[in-house]
Amino acid sequence: MNRTEARSAVAVRLDGVTHRYGDSLAVDGVDLEIAPGELVALLGPSGCGKTTLLRIVAGLIAQTGGSVRVGGEPVDRLPPNERGAGIVFQNYALFPHMTVRENVGYGLRARRVARDEIARRVDEMLELVRMSAFATRYPRELSGGQQQRVALARTLAVRPRLLLLDEPFAALDKNLRLDMQIEIRRIQRELGITTLIVTHDQEEAMSMADRIAVMNAGVLEQFDAPETLYDRPATLFVAGFVGTANLIKGRLAGAPGSFVFTDEPGTSRIEIPRAGPCSRSGPVVFAARPEHLDLTQDLVRDNGRTEGIPVRVEMVLPLGPSLVYELSRRDGSGMKVVVPRGHDGPRLQVGDQVFARVRPGAPISFFSA
Numbered sequence: 001m002n003r004t005e006a007r008s009a010v011a012v013r014l015d016g017v018t019h020r021y022g023d024s025l026a027v028d029g030v031d032l033e034i035a036p037g038e039l040v041a042l043l044g045p046s047g048c049g050k051t052t053l054l055r056i057v058a059g060l061i062a063q064t065g066g067s068v069r070v071g072g073e074p075v076d077r078l079p080p081n082e083r084g085a086g087i088v089f090q091n092y093a094l095f096p097h098m099t100v101r102e103n104v105g106y107g108l109r110a111r112r113v114a115r116d117e118i119a120r121r122v123d124e125m126l127e128l129v130r131m132s133a134f135a136t137r138y139p140r141e142l143s144g145g146q147q148q149r150v151a152l153a154r155t156l157a158v159r160p161r162l163l164l165l166d167e168p169f170a171a172l173d174k175n176l177r178l179d180m181q182i183e184i185r186r187i188q189r190e191l192g193i194t195t196l197i198v199t200h201d202q203e204e205a206m207s208m209a210d211r212i213a214v215m216n217a218g219v220l221e222q223f224d225a226p227e228t229l230y231d232r233p234a235t236l237f238v239a240g241f242v243g244t245a246n247l248i249k250g251r252l253a254g255a256p257g258s259f260v261f262t263d264e265p266g267t268s269r270i271e272i273p274r275a276g277p278c279s280r281s282g283p284v285v286f287a288a289r290p291e292h293l294d295l296t297q298d299l300v301r302d303n304g305r306t307e308g309i310p311v312r313v314e315m316v317l318p319l320g321p322s323l324v325y326e327l328s329r330r331d332g333s334g335m336k337v338v339v340p341r342g343h344d345g346p347r348l349q350v351g352d353q354v355f356a357r358v359r360p361g362a363p364i365s366f367f368s369a
Contacts, residue, residue: 009037009161009192009193009194010036010070010071010072010084010161010162010194011033011034011035011036011069011071011072011194012032012033012034012057012068012069012070012162012194012196013032013033013034013068013069013072014030014031014033014053014057014066014067014068014069015031015066015067015068015069016029016030016031016065016066016067017029017030017031017032017053017056017065017066017067018030018063018064018065018066019049019052019053019056019061019063019064019065020064025218026049026052026218027049027052027053027056027063027218028049028217028218028219029065029066029219030049030053030066030215030218030219030220031220032213032220032223034194034196035194035210036192036194037192037194038194038195038210038211039185039188039194039197039208039209039210040195040196040197040210040211040212040213041196041197041198041199041204041205041208041209041211041212041213042196042197042199042213042215043199043200043202043205043212043213043214043215043242044200044214044215044216044241045200045216045241046200048215048216048217048218049215049217049218050198050200050215051166051167051198053215054087054164054166054196054198056068057070057085057162057164057196058080058083058085058164059075059078059079059080059082059083059085060080060087062076063076070083070084070085070161070162071084071161083162084160085160085161085162085164086155086156086158086160086162086163086164087155087163087164087165087166088148088151088152088155088164088165088168089151090166090167090170090171091171092139092147092148092150092151093151094139094147094150094151094154095139096138096139096140097138098138099135099136099137099138100126100131100134100135100136100137100138100139100142100150101122101126101135101136103139103150103154104122104125104126104150104154104157105118105119105121105122105157106154107155107157107158108121108122108157108158111158121157122153122157125153125154125156125157126153128153128156128190129149129150129152129153129187130149130183131146131149131150131153134146134150143176144171144172144176145176145179145180148168148169148172148180149180152184152187156187156191156193160193161193161194162193162194162195162196163188163193163194163195163196164195164196164197165184165195165196165197165198166198167198167199167200168180168184168197169199169201169204177204181204181207181208184208185208197209202241202242202243205226206226206229206230206242207226209226210225211223211224211225211226212224212225212226212229212242214229214237214238214241214242216241221234221235221237221238222234222235222238229242230242230243230289231289231363232276232365233245233287233365234277235277235367236285236287236367239287239365239367240287243289244290244336245287245288245289246286246287246288246289246290246293246336247285247286247287248263248264248285248286248288248309248329248333248335249263249264249283249284249285249286249369250262250263250264250283250285250286251281251282251283251284252275252278252279252280252281252282252284252366253281254281256273256274256275256279257273257274258273259271259272259273259274259275260272261284261286261366263286263309263329264331265330265331268307268308268309268310268355269307269308270286270307270308270309270357270358272358272364275364275366276365276366277365277366277367278366278367278368279366282368282369283368283369284366284367284368284369285366285367285368285369286364286365286366287364287365287366287367288358288362288364288365289362289363290324290336290338291322291337291338291339291359292358292359292362292364293335293337293356293357293358293359293362294337294339294356294357294358294359295311295325295337295339295348295354295355295356295357296308296355296357297346297348297352297353297354297355298355307355307357308355308356308357309329309335309356309357310329310330310353310354310355311328311329311335311353311354311355311356312327312328312351312352312353312354313325313326313327313348313349313350313351313352313353313354314326314327314328314334314350315350316347316349316350318341319338320341321340321341321342322338322339322340322341323338323339323340323341323347324336324337324338325337325338325339325348327356335356337356
C-alpha cells in the first residue's frame with residue numbers, strides 16, 4: 001500500500017449499539033467514534049462484550065439496536081465482504097494445504113484480480129510483514145508468530161479500509177507477543193490503516209493503542225488515551241482494572257484547594273488540593289497508584305490524627321530500578337507503594353511502622369462509595 005492509500009483511512013462511528021443473546025444483554029448502548037488511521041483497543045474482562053462489538057463492526061453479527069458507520073456511510077445492511085473490513089482471528093485460520101504465498105493471495109484470487117497484480121501485491125505484503133523468505137513454506141512449517149504475520153498479510157492484501165484484530169496475540173508466548181505487538185504497530189502506522197483490536201491484556205492495550213475503550217458488562221466505562229485512563233480513571237471499575245490501584249474506603253470533606261480524606265476507622269487523614277471525579281463531601285473510595293504514594297517514618301499529629309495512613313511493612317521486593325513495598329493497614333487490608341531504588345529515604349525493613357502519603361502533584365482519584 002502506498003501513501004495515497006494510507007491517506008484513505010476511514011473513521012468508524014458506533015451510535016447506541018446494543019446486542020442481546022436471548023435475555024442476556026451483551027452490548028449496552030455503546031457510542032464510539034474512531035478517527036481515521038487511529039488504533040483503538042477494546043479492553044475488558046472475559047464476557048464484557050468486546051468481541052461481540054468487534055463482530056458487529058465486521059458484519060458477522062447483526063446488532064439488535066443502534067447503527068455502525070464506516071467512512072461516514074451506514075453499513076448496517078451490508079454483508080461482511082462489502083464493509084471494507086479485514087479481520088485477523090485468534091487462530092489465524094490459514095489453509096494448511098496452501099503455501100505462504102498461496103495463503104496471502106487467496107483473497108485476491110477470490111476477487112478475480114489479474115494474475116500479475118496478485119503476484120505483485122503478494123510480494124509487497126510478504127515484504128511488509130518480513131516473510132518473503134518463507135513464501136514456499138506451509139503453515140505447519142512456521143512458528144506461531146510467523147503464522148500470524150501470514151494471516152495479517154493475507155488480510156492486508158485485499159486492501160481493507162478497516163483492520164480488525166480479535167485477540168491476535170493470545171496464542172503466543174510472552175516474548176514473542178511483545179515482538180508481534182511492536183511489529184503490528186509498525187505496520188499499522190506505516191499503512192495508516194484504521195484499526196480496532198480486542199484484548200483482555202491491559203499492558204497490550206496500553207502499549208499499542210492510541211486510545212482505549214474499556215468495557216464492563218456490555219457498558220463502555222471510559223474511552224481515552226492510555227495515560228488518561230491510568231492517571232484519571234473515570235470510574236471505580238477502570239481504576240481497579242487498568243493497572244494497580246490502592247482502594248481505600250473513607251470520607252471526603254472540604255472544598256477546591258483544601259480537601260481532606262479520612263479513612264474508614266477515622267484515625268488517619270490525607271490532605272488533597274483537588275478531588276475528582278467525585279468532589280462531594282461524603283463516603284468515597286480513595287484510589288491511588290502505588291508509584292503515586294510515598295512512605296515516611298515521620299509522625300505528624302493533628303488533633304490526635306496522623307497526617308498519612310499508618311501501615312506496616314510486610315515485604316520488600318526489589319524490581320529492577322524500583323522497590324515494591326507490600327504493606328498492611330491497621331484493619332488488615334493490604335497496600336502497595338513503589339519507590340525508586342536509589343531514592344533519598346532509608347530502605348525500610350519488614351516490620352517497620354510507617355505512613356503512606358500522596359506524592360506532591362500525584363493524580364489521586366475519588367469515587368462515590
